[in-house]
Amino acid sequence: MNITKIGWIGLGNMGVPMVKNLVKAGFEVTVYNRTTEKAEALKQEIGVGIADSPADLVKDNDFIFTMLADDAALTDVYTGTNGILTASSGEKFLAIDMSTVSPEATQKVAGLCAMKGVGYLDAPVSGSVKPAEDAQLIIMVGGAEANFEKAQPVLSKLGKLSLHLGDNGAGNNAKLAINLFLAITIQGLSESLLFAQQQGIAAEQFLEIVNNGAIGSGITKLKSNNILQDNYKAALALKHLAKDLRLAGQQGLHLPAGKAVAESYQQAENEGLGSDDMIAILKHLGKF
Numbered sequence: 001m002n003i004t005k006i007g008w009i010g011l012g013n014m015g016v017p018m019v020k021n022l023v024k025a026g027f028e029v030t031v032y033n034r035t036t037e038k039a040e041a042l043k044q045e046i047g048v049g050i051a052d053s054p055a056d057l058v059k060d061n062d063f064i065f066t067m068l069a070d071d072a073a074l075t076d077v078y079t080g081t082n083g084i085l086t087a088s089s090g091e092k093f094l095a096i097d098m099s100t101v102s103p104e105a106t107q108k109v110a111g112l113c114a115m116k117g118v119g120y121l122d123a124p125v126s127g128s129v130k131p132a133e134d135a136q137l138i139i140m141v142g143g144a145e146a147n148f149e150k151a152q153p154v155l156s157k158l159g160k161l162s163l164h165l166g167d168n169g170a171g172n173n174a175k176l177a178i179n180l181f182l183a184i185t186i187q188g189l190s191e192s193l194l195f196a197q198q199q200g201i202a203a204e205q206f207l208e209i210v211n212n213g214a215i216g217s218g219i220t221k222l223k224s225n226n227i228l229q230d231n232y233k234a235a236l237a238l239k240h241l242a243k244d245l246r247l248a249g250q251q252g253l254h255l256p257a258g259k260a261v262a263e264s265y266q267q268a269e270n271e272g273l274g275s276d277d278m279i280a281i282l283k284h285l286g287k288f
Contacts, residue, residue: 022154032052238276
């Protein structure tokens, strides 16, 4: 029986647990990361192969996944020195980007891939480190439906739900909408908590009310623990959410709550809170 071979680029907070799940599922995985120490550590832990460049992943892999920080990183991995497309000459791999990037970046890279005969999916995820570790991500996919079907056996090992939403860029737009909702939710939780505390209600009591009522959710419960433990270690760094809100603005976000929340997160990033978890918006709002 042929073993599916996967190339993976990007070993950040999300990439590492996702690679571990692919190896656990029986796929043969080779990784590339700009910081070679991360790749070496993963090789020692689970036996992945290591590529010297993105171009080195082109030969022999059935899929090449990317999980990167932004548009610039994605474009560089494909078109920069020793990029994926500098080596591609008709190989039959399927390219799948799971980063949160702009629809424009996706459409540009997808077009370049098409010129090389390479299929491309944008497949960003909803969920942070814990869902990545547990293979419980929600995967939002844009691209040709035939490529989506081809990718399903692999995507099913990374998440609990994969949805095909349309052409390239559709996955990105869905991710921006989800992260807009996430940012509004975290801002609302933080502002409500601060108001409650100003009225003499303890944080623990207020969060218990929230999480036992209709407005409670998975994210309010998860971030309640961070708040009560004063823990701002990043699962999703505030700077990444601020970036996603900027991307939403570029896509035409004009509604009042979204615009206000985008400004709030940008201010928090400017204050030096970008590397903290997104719940650090509470520290920014606490200054008012």
